[in-house]
Amino acid sequence: MPAVHIGAIKSKGIDTKGIVTVQEGKTFHYDSTFDYDLSNRTTNKTELGVVAGFEPVIPAEYAKSEYLYLANNDPKQNIKILRHFQKPKLVVCDTIEFWINGSRDDVIKMIGMADGVVINDNEARLLCKESNLAKCAKKVISWGAKFAIIKKGEHGAVLFTNDDQLFPAAAYFLDEIVDPTGAGDSFAGGFLGHIARKNKFDFATMKEAVIYGNVMGSFAVEDFGIKRLLSITKDDVEARFRKYCNLVQF
Amino acid sequence: MPAVHIGAIKSKGIDTKGIVTVQEGKTFHYDSTFDYDLSNRTTNKTELGVVAGFEPVIPAEYAKSEYLYLANNDPKQNIKILRHFQKPKLVVCDTIEFWINGSRDDVIKMIGMADGVVINDNEARLLCKESNLAKCAKKVISWGAKFAIIKKGEHGAVLFTNDDQLFPAAAYFLDEIVDPTGAGDSFAGGFLGHIARKNKFDFATMKEAVIYGNVMGSFAVEDFGIKRLLSITKDDVEARFRKYCNLVQF
DSSP states (O other), rough: OOOHHHHHHHHHTTTOTTTOOSSSSSSOOEEEOOOTTOOEEEEEEEEEEGGGGGGOOOOOOGGGGGGEEEOSSSSHHHOOOOOOOOOSSEEEEEOOOOHHOHHHHHHHHHHSSSSSEEHHHHHHHHHHTOOHHHHHHHHHHHOHHHHHEEGGGOOOOEEEESSEEEEEEOOOOOSSSSSTHHHHHHHHHHHHHHHHHHHHOHHHHHHHHHHHHHHHHHTTTSSSSHHHHHHHHHHHHHHHHHHHHHOOOO | OOHHHHHHHHTTTOOTHHHOSSSOOOOOOEEEEOOOOOOOOOEEEEEEEGGOOOOOOOOOTTTTTTTEOSSSOOHHHHHHHHTTOOOOOOEEEOOHHHHHHHHHHHHHHHHHSSSSSEEHHHHHHHHHTTTOHHHHHHHHHHOOOSSEEEEOOOOOOOEEETOOOEEEEEOOOOSSSSTTHHHHHHHHHHHHHHHHHHHHOHHHHHHHHHHHHHHHHHTTTTSSSTHHHHHHOOOHHHHHHHHHHHHOOO
């Protein structure tokens, strides 16, 4: 990762100790095409580059972390990463087409070790071999997750729990979407961030967290890369959360 | 329409006086294919049959009707129909691909004469030549409508008004969808039905009406044709409305 980006992230108060910069090899390269309406993403190319075979090194002081997000990396690596943490309260994972196609068994194993899954609708369908999203969620939960959040791009997200609770949330509405890439990770960050600061994950908190996920995703798509996310403050996030609440109220 | 269907509708207290049965010619035939996820509909064939050139006859006692829904018929016919009504309080129209492709100018003219439009997302994009739904709604409003409701199938609907108000509503969530055909008209019926019984259409009532639209659409897709709609009572509708309210609350 270019030093300028690391500096920018650091300046927002984010701990970057865990970032490893490999000096040789190609960076991870992901090439995709979005449909006319920016809803469906077609993966053209996923080149792992230096990510292939990378053995993650977790800083020792992270071992006591309570809330973990395993991003859409190699599920085998994610399972290894998980061992570095002593007793996380909540582990949430994501995955993508590349791993579903190539390492489906490991994806399912990873899900069994996590508490929750945050996944795109189309990837949930691919993973679960099932078109109905409620049935997909049930399958994910049958593999050991306590909850599944299925993200639907500009259509919001649905939270399903292992005690048959359900929360469909419309997306925050934007007049213009610049680039949907990264919306999913931003969603996960907003979701887990809210849970971590509340330090609880009962259904009511999880529902709020889904909205914070939507809010962070809505910021992410307003510009390319992390540009928009670096420009916003906590106040902006809270303001948009309140705006969302007013928007969907009836 | 087969007499058995007319009888069934009548038995639900619906006025069927306006239904005309033409004795010769083919019935309207619509053939479409839904995607794997039932979201996108591709029209294969639209054969107008007896609907082509049909001159609608409006029973005289309808002339004072206050709330009108112009379904997705020939916009030219819809414009004619409109003349039979003395002073409707609210006129809402719909349209489909067939008319957008063949009679776009008439569709736009019809929209200009209506107060509101209820339209599918993909049809809004086709009609407005624009992929962003908020921009589509603005265009529809620029043609003279006071509001536009864009329906997004299993993803719910969004209401846009000419004073820049916005209401995104998640769809009611179903474990199983049998057939999405007719969901749009059921939505319109639920929407206008609620407005008619409240006899007002301020923003708060319109938002509730969107939810009733979602609720009626959710019933429609639970079986083929009008089967499910004929089996439900007002209490079922209210119960699902309340269930929906609980579902989306956070």
